[in-house]
Amino acid sequence: QQQVKQSPQSLIVQKGGISIINCAYENTAFDYFPWYQQFPGKGPALLIAIRPDVSEKKEGRFTISFNKSAKQFSLHIMDSQPGDSATYFCAASIGAGAGSYQLTFGKGTKLSVIP
Template sequence: QQQVKQSPQSLIVQKGGISIINCAYENTAFDYFPWYQQFPGKGPALLIAIRPDVSEKKEGRFTISFNKSAKQFSLHIMDSQPGDSATYFCAATKYSGGGADGLTFGKGTHLIIQP
């Protein structure tokens, strides 16, 4: 049972373009949705996160859009740069539980930004 579905599996974007990665979740108990970024040879690191009380959160060039009724959320990378080339994972957990049960991850998106 895949509780967080992520697409696309891979994505190629030209430098300066907008990268968009989508996720959908099934468990309505989830109320915290982070995105993690992973570079080769490194563990994933938190990029940005959102709770369902807002529909959008922006940090620099990175924006999460959240649609509670559709149970979907997406990551937008504006003005994509070669340094953004990495694997991106969406995730979900129960914020009220402090995330103590762990994060449920999507399968990941391998993003390549072409110069």
């Protein structure tokens, strides 16, 4: 049973456009929702994270939108650049971001930003 479902599997966006990746979760005990960026041959790097007490968090060109009632959250990348081309993973865990609990990952979205 997949607890975090991520879509789309792949995404092609024009330079300067908006990239949107969506995730849905099932376990209502989850209270920490990070997004990771992974380049080929590298480990995942924490990009931005949100807790369910806020509906939106913005850091530079990256924004997380969170809908607790729908059990959905999404990543928006504004002004997408070719350097943003990578695989993005949503994840969820319990414990409000403290590292004591396992992360449950989505299957990933491969983003390609074309010039």
